[in-house]
Amino acid sequence: MSSTKSIGANNFKWSSCSSKHLAEFLKSPDTDCLLDMPSLDHPDVDLIPIDQLAGAQYGRVEQCKKVFGADLVIGICPFERAHVTCGQVPCRIGSYCHYTPVVEGTPCGTNMWCYDGFCRSSIGGVPKPVDGNWGEWPVNYTQCSRTCGSGVMSRRRRCNRPGPRFGGKACEGTMYSMKTCNTEPCPGINSPDDFRHRECALTNTIILKARYHEWSAYLDGTLYGNELCALKCKSNRGNILNRDPKKVSDGTRCWDKREPDELRRTRRCFNGECREFGCDGVFGSDKLLDGCGVCDGTWRTCRLVQGTLLQIIPKRSKCIPSSFLS
Numbered sequence: 370m371s372s373t374k375s376i377g378a379n380n381f382k383w384s385s386c387s388s389k390h391l392a393e394f395l396k397s398p399d400t401d402c403l404l405d406m407p408s409l410d411h412p413d414v415d416l417i418p419i420d421q422l423a424g425a426q427y428g429r430v431e432q433c434k435k436v437f438g439a440d441l442v443i444g445i446c447p448f449e450r451a452h453v454t455c456g457q458v459p460c461r462i463g464s465y466c467h468y469t470p471v472v473e474g475t476p477c478g479t480n481m482w483c484y485d486g487f488c489r490s491s492i493g494g495v496p497k498p499v500d501g502n503w504g505e506w507p508v509n510y511t512q513c514s515r516t517c518g519s520g521v522m523s524r525r526r527r528c529n530r531p532g533p534r535f536g537g538k539a540c541e542g543t544m545y546s547m548k549t550c551n552t553e554p555c556p557g558i559n560s561p562d563d564f565r566h567r568e569c570a571l572t573n574t575i576i577l578k579a580r581y582h583e584w585s586a587y588l589d590g591t592l593y594g595n596e597l598c599a600l601k602c603k604s605n606r607g608n609i610l611n612r613d614p615k616k617v618s619d620g621t622r623c624w625d626k627r628e629p630d631e632l633r634r635t636r637r638c639f640n641g642e643c644r645e646f647g648c649d650g651v652f653g654s655d656k657l658l659d660g661c662g663v664c665d666g667t668w669r670t671c672r673l674v675q676g677t678l679l680q681i682i683p684k685r686s687k688c689i690p691s692s693f694l695s
Contacts, residue, residue, distance in 0.1 A: 393641065396595055422474025422495060424483060429475065433460035436469040455483035485535065501533035501540040513550035514619035518558055521619040521639055523547040547639060549620065549650035560682075561622040562586060568617060569602035582606055597623035598638035616641035633657040 383391070394400065427435065433442040437460055446459040446466040455477055457468040477488040484496065507524045514520035528540035558564065565586030572584050582604040592601075600615045616638065623636045623643040634657060635646045647654025648664035659666035 396642070422482070422484075423472045424474030424476070426474075427472070429458045429471075432458050432472055432475070433467075433469065436460070437462060437467060455486055455488050496535040498537035499531055499534040500537040501528040502530050503528055503540050503542070503544075504530045506546060510546075510548070515551055515555075517551050517553050518555035518564065519549050519552045519620050519637070521547050521637060522550045523619075523639065543653070545639070545652070547644065547646070547652035549637070549646060552650070562588060564621050565600070565617060568600055572602065577604075577608065580606070582608065593625045594623065594643045595641065597621075598641045598643050633659070 395403070424432075430442065430444055433445070441462050443461045443463070446461045455471050455475070458471055458475075459466045459468055471483045473482075473484055475483040476491075477483050480491050481488050482491040483489075489496075504527045506526050510522040510524045513522045524546050525544050526546075528544070533539050565588070569584040569586050573581065575582075584602040584604055587601040587603040587609055598617055598621070600617050601609065603609050619637070619639050621638045623638050624634075625636065625643065633648075635648055635650075636643050637646055638644070639652075644652055646652050647656035648658050649656045656665040658664055659668045659670075661668060661671035663670055
């Protein structure tokens, strides 16, 4: 996040980089405290009516005092007064000028005010919100994330027809369309966890604490959901490396043991998030395996097989092979 303030139309907008990092943080368990219901009982807070913009109530000097403190601000820098723009307010503190973005509704001329970073007509009041609407899906998907062992291919649409403006709602629904690909098994891969082990082993050539390490996936039974899409590696020397923000490759299996019928669901990591796919390999599909192991089945095709099956599950495996379905 930039340490300096933007001006003009970018005053109160997030950069794509900052927006991405904030979104990732809000999805982490560290932000569970934000899930509580807010209280509207704040007698010490000066609430502004929602039909009145802040700049219509607070002039430029008051805006400076809100930002830098009423005791410090002398006024507006005198040599800047003739250059009233919607970019920034020149606040005079001592013999220096400090700048802060102009808030919405600040007058910038006769029947004009600052809105959305520009000087616009104030006649008619606040512009009505414009809700966002999705653009068309691209025709082609991306390349498959794996050559075997079930990867993911995706395409992305944009919320730009139109984009949300003046406080309008963002587009509802997902921006991604995904499906699995190259589902044939990979030679030498006996468990979905083997993909994690291979990705961790790629760092064996990196020196940590003046020595080499052999890394394997850190698999803890308390991890679930998005936590399983972060690549966490364990050293043969006892160290644990959380390669944040390194993520497992798209298509890696993840699970959530808190959910009912978890064995009938298919969850895979995509962009560091645990996403649910239908048994038909399509993201968002509601098709599940029935108890007989048939995709979208009727539970009527099971047959009784008696005998003894000896199959060793690889060490540290977290997924039960499909042959163990009953």
